[in-house]
Amino acid sequence: MMSMRIGRLMGSVVVALVVGFSSPAMAAQEPAVSAKVAYVIDSVGTVHFGKRETKRVPVASLVKIMTAYVVLQEARPGDTxxxxxxxxxxxxxxxxxxxGLRKGERFTVxxxxxxxxxxxxxxAANALARHYGPGKTAFVAKMNRTARALGLTDTRYTNADGMPTPANGGYSTAVDQAKLAQHALENDLFTTVVGTRTHKVAKTAVHRAHTWRNTNKLLSRADGVLGVKTGYTNAAGHCLLFAGERDGVRIVGVLLGESKDERRFSTAERLLDHAGGQLALG
Incomplete structure (x- = not known):
C-alpha cells in the first residue's frame, strides 16, 4: 500500500514538473503584441500568431499594395x-x-x-490609378474585382491610396492582407521595390531628380527582411505588413491598429524571430 502511494505521489510530481516546465516556456515564446490586430503565417500555411485577424478594419496605406499589384498586372515597367x-x-x-511629384513630370511605371x-x-498612387483605370473610379473597381479573384472576401477598397473617405470607408483584415502580400511577392519587381531602402532617379528632360526613402524601418533592423509596407491614419493607427525569410521559408505578418509608430517595428522583429524559432523546432 505504501509503495502504491509513493508511486502515485511520484507520478503527480512528474506531471506537475512537466506542466510547470512546458507551459511557462511556451508562453514565453509568444511575443506580447499591443496592436489591435495581428497575424503571422508562413508560405507552408502554418499560422504562427493570430489576434483578431479576421476583424474588418481600415488598413491605411497598405491599400497601396493592391494598387501596385493591379498596375503590375497591366503595365510594363518601362511605360511612362x-x-x-x-x-x-x-x-x-x-x-x-x-x-514630391510635380505637375507635368513623366516617370516610368x-x-x-x-x-x-x-x-x-x-x-504616385493617384497618377497610376488615373492612368490605368483609366480614371480613379474605374481603377478602384479593378482593385475590388482583383480582391474577389484572390479570395479576399473581407476586403473593400474605396481609393488607391488608403486615405479615409467620408462615407462607405474601405476595410480589410489581417488575413486578407497577408494573402495579398503572398501573391504580390511572387512578382520580382514588386519584391525588389519593397525591399529597397533608398531609390534615386536622376534629373532628366521630363522630371527633376528625386530621392525616395523607404518608411519601413524593419529593413535595417532584422536579417532576411523582404519588405513590405507601412501605413498610418488616425482611424487605422500605425500599420505594418512585413515579410521575411527564416530557414528558407517565407513568413508574412500583419500589424494593424498599433498606437505607437516605433513599436510596430520592434513587434514585427519579435514575431519574425518567434516564427523562425517555431520553424527551427519543426
Whole structure:
C-alpha cells in the first residue's frame, strides 16, 4: 500500500514538473503584441500568431499594395505616366504622404512604383490609378474585382491610396492582407521595390531628380527582411505588413491598429524571430 502511494505521489510530481516546465516556456515564446490586430503565417500555411485577424478594419496605406499589384498586372515597367495637377493637389489637400511629384513630370511605371511604395506617395498612387483605370473610379473597381479573384472576401477598397473617405470607408483584415502580400511577392519587381531602402532617379528632360526613402524601418533592423509596407491614419493607427525569410521559408505578418509608430517595428522583429524559432523546432 505504501509503495502504491509513493508511486502515485511520484507520478503527480512528474506531471506537475512537466506542466510547470512546458507551459511557462511556451508562453514565453509568444511575443506580447499591443496592436489591435495581428497575424503571422508562413508560405507552408502554418499560422504562427493570430489576434483578431479576421476583424474588418481600415488598413491605411497598405491599400497601396493592391494598387501596385493591379498596375503590375497591366503595365510594363518601362511605360511612362504623366503627373497632373490633380494628382499633386489631391495628395497635398488631404494631408497624405507624397513623393514630391510635380505637375507635368513623366516617370516610368517602375519609378512610380518606388514613389508609391517607399515614401508612400499618394500623388504616385493617384497618377497610376488615373492612368490605368483609366480614371480613379474605374481603377478602384479593378482593385475590388482583383480582391474577389484572390479570395479576399473581407476586403473593400474605396481609393488607391488608403486615405479615409467620408462615407462607405474601405476595410480589410489581417488575413486578407497577408494573402495579398503572398501573391504580390511572387512578382520580382514588386519584391525588389519593397525591399529597397533608398531609390534615386536622376534629373532628366521630363522630371527633376528625386530621392525616395523607404518608411519601413524593419529593413535595417532584422536579417532576411523582404519588405513590405507601412501605413498610418488616425482611424487605422500605425500599420505594418512585413515579410521575411527564416530557414528558407517565407513568413508574412500583419500589424494593424498599433498606437505607437516605433513599436510596430520592434513587434514585427519579435514575431519574425518567434516564427523562425517555431520553424527551427519543426
Amino acid at each position: 505616366v504623366k503627373v497632373t495637377a490633380t494628382d499633386v493637389t489631391y495628395a497635398a489637400r488631404g494631408g497624405a504622404a507624397t513623393a 517602375r519609378d512610380l512604383l518606388y514613389a508609391l511604395m517607399l515614401p508612400s506617395g499618394a500623388d
